[in-house]
Amino acid sequence: MAYRRTERVEEQLQDKRDRILQAVRAVVGEVGFRGAQVAIVAEAAGVATGTVYRHFPSKGELFAEALALNAGHEVDVMAAVAASEGTAAARLADAVRIFALRAVLARRLAWAMIAEPADPEVDAARLKYRRAFADVIQRLVEDGIATGEFPAQNARVAAAGLIGALTEGLIGPLAQDAEAPPDAETLARAITAFCLQAVSARPYPAATRSPHDEE
Amino acid sequence: MAYRRTERVEEQLQDKRDRILQAVRAVVGEVGFRGAQVAIVAEAAGVATGTVYRHFPSKGELFAEALALNAGHEVDVMAAVAASEGTAAARLADAVRIFALRAVLARRLAWAMIAEPADPEVDAARLKYRRAFADVIQRLVEDGIATGEFPAQNARVAAAGLIGALTEGLIGPLAQDAEAPPDAETLARAITAFCLQAVSARPYPAATRSPHDEE
DNA sequence: TAAAGAAATGAATGTGCATTCATTTCTTGT
DNA sequence: ACAAGAAATGAATGCACATTCATTTCTTTA
Numbered sequence: 001m002a003y004r005r006t007e008r009v010e011e012q013l014q015d016k017r018d019r020i021l022q023a024v025r026a027v028v029g030e031v032g033f034r035g036a037q038v039a040i041v042a043e044a045a046g047v048a049t050g051t052v053y054r055h056f057p058s059k060g061e062l063f064a065e066a067l068a069l070n071a072g073h074e075v076d077v078m079a080a081v082a083a084s085e086g087t088a089a090a091r092l093a094d095a096v097r098i099f100a101l102r103a104v105l106a107r108r109l110a111w112a113m114i115a116e117p118a119d120p121e122v123d124a125a126r127l128k129y130r131r132a133f134a135d136v137i138q139r140l141v142e143d144g145i146a147t148g149e150f151p152a153q154n155a156r157v158a159a160a161g162l163i164g165a166l167t168e169g170l171i172g173p174l175a176q177d178a179e180a181p182p183d184a185e186t187l188a189r190a191i192t193a194f195c196l197q198a199v200s201a202r203p204y205p206a207a208t209r210s211p212h213d214e215e
Numbered sequence: 216m217a218y219r220r221t222e223r224v225e226e227q228l229q230d231k232r233d234r235i236l237q238a239v240r241a242v243v244g245e246v247g248f249r250g251a252q253v254a255i256v257a258e259a260a261g262v263a264t265g266t267v268y269r270h271f272p273s274k275g276e277l278f279a280e281a282l283a284l285n286a287g288h289e290v291d292v293m294a295a296v297a298a299s300e301g302t303a304a305a306r307l308a309d310a311v312r313i314f315a316l317r318a319v320l321a322r323r324l325a326w327a328m329i330a331e332p333a334d335p336e337v338d339a340a341r342l343k344y345r346r347a348f349a350d351v352i353q354r355l356v357e358d359g360i361a362t363g364e365f366p367a368q369n370a371r372v373a374a375a376g377l378i379g380a381l382t383e384g385l386i387g388p389l390a391q392d393a394e395a396p397p398d399a400e401t402l403a404r405a406i407t408a409f410c411l412q413a414v415s416a417r418p419y420p421a422a423t424r425s426p427h428d429e430e
Numbered sequence: 431t432a433a434a435g436a437a438a439t440g441a442a443t444g445t446g447c448a449t450t451c452a453t454t455t456c457t458t459g460t
Numbered sequence: 461a462c463a464a465g466a467a468a469t470g471a472a473t474g475c476a477c478a479t480t481c482a483t484t485t486c487t488t489t490a
Contacts, residue, residue: 157408161413191376194376219488
């Protein structure tokens with residue numbers, strides 16, 4: 001025998017893998033998932049097309065992992081904010097505001113991560129991380145309820161609602177082709193204000209009429 | 216000359232066009248955009264593949280028009296509810312609840328319309344109708360502010376937030392592959408409660424009340 | 431009933447990319 | 461320095477569908 005996978009090679013391999021993932025991030029951040037074809041990513045990573053397939057089984061899985069990397073990081077950031085000092089309301093406001101701020105500062109990438117059509121694997125990953133974000137927020141809402149800062153409410157539904165409000169608020173402005181760029185701070189603040197208000201309010205006594213249930 | 220496009224032919228043509236659009240609706244409602252290929256739609260419409268292209272310039276535009284048809288109808292329904300009698304709060308609650316209810320009752324279709332990855336043309340149409348929904352809601356919020364039912368707030372942001380909350384609340388449950396089907400009524404009610412609370416925002420008197428005396 | 435024009439047909443074509451794989455380049459132990 | 465194995469390469473392949481278009485069927489007027 002005359003070859004053993006040495007430590008050094010192992011590292012180079014890992015390194016190349018990382019570079020490919022980074023390249024996905026870079027390319028997607030520039031041309032979105034739609035424009036991100038494997039050959040382009042490979043070129044951006046300084047690697048041949050075929051090499052990509054020595055590290056990832058398919059385009060879908062590669063992209064899904066790249067998304068997981070980013071989303072995972074954002075979840076960590078949010079979780080860190082959520083774990084900081086202060087009232088639940090303040091921490092919730094910070095979590096939302098910082099998420100929004102970061103998204104607006106990397107528009108194209110954020111849009112791709114949040115909303116751009118992509119392979120099913122990518123969509124699955126998105127779902128998973130949406131849930132992760134929602135969990136962080138849900139805990140904050142529960143904290144707030146426990147301390148009496150927020151009224152009793154279904155924290156699970158509220159968390160989903162906040163995530164929805166957050167992404168919707170971001171997608172509108174983000175989807176524009178780079179024009180009409182609302183000031184990042186302003187946008188983030190407006191969204192934050194809504195989110196905070198949304199969980200702070202005392203629940204409205206459920207209205208129950210039922211006309212209009214047509215068809 | 217020996218041929219003139221008569222009234223009857225005109226009607227048959229229009230009719231065929233409509234049938235194709237209906238077929239898109241049916242197919243997408245069953246297998247989603249992903250599975251809806253032109254040949255299948257044509258078959259469902261009882262028409263040859265090529266015929267589709269005598270009525271629509273491309274798959275993307277066909278599907279976008281089909282989406283516009285559905286979304287337009289839903290906007291109308293919501294607008295009708297919004298224009299009915301009652302307080303702004305009650306009308307808002309009904310608008311949201313009925314939208315949610317209708318969506319859950321046609322899960323697959325709703326998911327496709329709201330969130331499934333699709334051609335860029337379809338995405339553009341989606342954006343447009345999201346704005347239409349948001350406009351209806353925005354007006355309700357403004358009404359409520361005017362009557363003092365809701366506190367002063369940025370109605371535009373609030374409307375976007377509600378749409379986001381609504382769709383997010385729906386997508387989670389809707390994205391599941393038909394399993395874990397939460398009771399439609401219950402889900403719709405939970406989402407509605409959140410949405411109403413979100414804009415109602417009577418500041419919660421944190422210090423002076425026990426958090427458990429409502430619910 | 432025939433000729434002129436449209437509309438419908440669906441098999442064949444074209445395209446855009448992901449994926450493969452025969453060949454080349456690099457690593458390692460002797 | 462060499463042989464044995466791995467890893468990298470990128471041109472060639474394959475595939476899934478949208479789209480086309482030569483042919484057929486239908487409609488209309490004279």
